[in-house]
Amino acid sequence: MRRYQQEGVNWLGFLLKYQLHGILCDDMGLGKTLQTIAAIACDTHLRRERYKRTGEERDRPLPSLIVCPPTLVDHWQHEILQFCNETLVPITLRSKEVKERASLREELLSSDKVLILSYDSLRLHLLHLLNSSISWNFAVLDEGHIIKNPSSKITAAVKSIGLCSLHRLILTGTPIQNNVLELWSLFDFLMPGFLGSAQHFQLHYARPILDDRERKEEAKVIEAGDRALDRLHRQVLPFMLRRTKEEVLQDLPPKIIQDILLPLTPLQSHLYRLAVRKGGEGGGGAQGEKSKTLQTLTQLKKIVNHPMLVLDAEQEEDKQVIAQVCGPGVSPHDINLSAKLLALHELLVDCGIGVEEEQSSSRVLIFAQMRSMLDIIQRDLLEKKLPAATYLRMDGTTPVHQRFEIQKAFNSDPTIDLLLLTTHVGGLGLTLTGADTVIFIEHDWNPMKDLQATLLQAMDRAHRIGQTKTVNVFRLITKGTLEEKIMGLQRFKL
Template sequence: MHDDELSGWSTAAFFTDELPRLEELAASDDGFVVEVMVHPDAPADLDYRVGVVVDVSVEVTPTGGHDWFDLGVVVQVDGRSIPFQTVFTALAQGRDKVLLPDGLRFTLDRRFDRLREILDEAGALGDTLKPSVPVSRYQVDLFDELDRLGLVDAQSAAWRTALGALAGGAKPEPVDVPAGVDAELRPYQREGFAWLAFLAEHDLGGVLADDMGLGKTLQTLAAVQRQRDRGAGPPVLVVAPTSVVGNWVAEARRFTPGLTVVAVSETTKKRRAKLAEVVDGADVVVTSYALFRLDADEYQALDWSMLVLDEAQFVKNRQSVAYRCARTLRAPVKLALTGTPLENNLMELWAILSITSPGLFPDPRRFADYYAGPIEREGHQSRLDLLRRRVAPFLLRRTKEDVAKELPARQELVTEVTLNPRHRRVYDQYLQRERKNVLGLVDELDSNRFKVFRSLSVLRQASLDVSLVDEKQADVPSSKLDVLFEMLDDVLAEGHNVLVFSQFTRFLRRVRDRLDEAGTGYAYLDGRTRKRAEAIERFTSGEVPLFLVSLKAGGFGLNLTAADYCILLDPWWNPAAEAQAVDRAHRIGQTRQVMVYRLVATDTIEDKVMALKAAKSRLFASVLDGGTSAASGITADDVRALLS
């Protein structure tokens, strides 16, 4: 005698598949008996059977909110509606079989496999009790996939109206440049303007991520002009770095002279008038990130038709006050302009998109788990491909190589600097000391990040000039300074105009002191320079052939096409910072080949930085330019490599 106990799906399968055969056998064999006993607690309507026709569809209904819809999955088996929670529970648990209490069983086929993935990405499977899943109209690619699965053939008219124009991923139709724009837009600028105009017309936001120097300001001003031509309404608010506010005002007066532009350059405490009085009658209001943050309450209290975030990497940190101010500002359209929407990791891209397209990836933790982690740590190609598709309707990027083919070539070279014996000896002493300080901390990198980065900064400075670490070492000659001045002697003698960049203003001032000793004319710009415009004019007018610029002060807002040589004194693991610097010279308007020299001290931390920077560049290219994936973020292993 053998006893077997069955339950759930196995019981149902036995009753529908095996029991009829046993009963047939019993009918033909008098010695074989089949007894079926029903448990007293069994449902009265229990009837084990197999569902034959399984239909699934998705209903899309507006929630009443501007940006959100309810996505409801409707399943019918042999014409009978199946409870939403039952199917979602199975999907959430990774099951492909469903057994109902009354005995009906059916299988979830391949359509449900893809539906499971889509709903998992949308964050829907975490709660199986809700009758529907909220989705944003920014998640247009998600709707597209449901459509391709044949699940949304009978979509609501509201969805078609709100999303139909973007659903196919086609470029917006060309739009006439407004008569009020006093400029001839290049073909790619016309496309960018049409894209921005389309977003504004549909109350959507996005990121214009063109390379530096391709005219993002002009494209945006054209879109603003078109919006103002369609009806006044509240003004447009432009938030930019302090050094760029004046440039926005000048560009607006040049390209859109019919717009009334007001620059806010003081805090509420310093000016007598309230912000509402200052901006009254303006079409465009331009302010800095600092003032936007300090006077947040005043900006929040006013209505705006559009928010434009120039150099939007300023809001890449979702913990910052500037980010919160931009995220909560009341404006139906929010645009971000930046050539570097991600510099270090994918959460920076999430932060910017959460401002411009807030429903695209609503939850930062889910984005980190589903996209950032797998892509950065594992190079997960399918997640990378999916991320590109999701952001494509709301992020437009063109490179200079693609659209500005008339630009002269840019040649980039690495000049290796061998430390002189005294410099080498002191550097090695610092290296041994910092290794001891740091290597015990890297396993807990997050909690010791400040101490670790301080040690790395010490070694970077020592690679340049050991006196930056200890003034008592001032008599140790800087190998990098010696090589720089050998280069400058040749380059300046040949009549070239040169930009010299450094992350460290103290080292830049050492260059300045040595130029003073030699009697060589130059212009100088760092974060403390008061007469910024005068310094720029000295160089661009040709008064001096040499411009010393700190990366932080000169990484954006400058048009320095007068230069045809760029010298980067110290490499950094963030390639975006260097790219921003070089693009001061290599941009629209440049007619000469641009030579870029990176001075790298051999057998120092700078060698390691160059390798780490290459990984950062691959991450940027993988997400924005269609390259292959690479890891990102500075990890404990990275720190060990930098100190090896």
């Protein structure tokens, strides 16, 4: 282990010794999984030794539970088998078959195996797991910010399991995403009542801190906000451990982020102006206006990516629009219709990808929000313009059990040039150190949605332990559009 990882395991050991619970919120890629596995294995080994000596009920073997996004179930199983296969026995739970669940209950009641399942699976299997009278040694939440909403069904299910466990641990690089009330939800799993009720926390912590941020000109508000923040720090920081890459990984190569501003193509400009004009037309009442605004935003988001996300190549009317703006005979699959597709083509050629006479030295991750955009990239760019490029793809339709295998194939096979991903699937938990270039085609337009859980996590899929090359990150942004303004808001939030 690296020194900081050993210190992390020591910190987890301190929590275990005094029956405390905490959040390991190291920066992404620093080995939270490894540190957690080491702590579970150590405690499991010690319990076995004590039980052999004493035979007491309190030392009997207990199973542990790891709850994670579905993409990471196989990853956890692989890591446990790789590092601690002599101490820990991992079990994955996906099937909804009642017979298999019944046999699993008996298996867990008399063992110290590690059950790994997704948040959705936990919600589906909740009654089974509780009714079986299983006591857990560890309950670990990977990407634990998923329970930031205290009123969601997943959060309720997770907190029910937490009450049946001796040790509770949350792993997340982003314990706070939008507001400090989310931190209350995480601690309500770890130590219910430690930060009071949600209403108490809102009154004494969240509201003063928010007022301080929004009304900085009032001295009383600033003072109240500072006091609330200081009280919150003193209460929660002993139970949180965070190290950043810059602090502990001097040997990690740099990550260079470049925003590439692109002018819209004539067709995109035409459609963009039409959408803005149509969105500005009133009517429909307050609720109708809100709905219309959201529809317009969605329309604009699609237009700046590719016109064919809003046009239908089979509709005669849409064909006439393309011919009118771009000239007769222009194919709806022409990459010149989209500024981002043109820029992506140039970037890939510059990387030597798809150019047959060159051996590419770069390997690229391409992220998009929508699967339909990946479809266009695959069909109109890779298959038509860069047929020599080799690629894999992972999105919401990729079966969960195949995602880890795709990750392994990409990292281990240097002949695979590209991996196409949606940020929803690729932004959580995957290790993609085989890549040294990351390209974002589109971005989350909601400034209140956590930036670190999408863009930063996704780009850090490549920038983590094991990376030996400089990681270049390119973000394609259309000039003079709402997208450019939203990215400015996101930079301010970050």
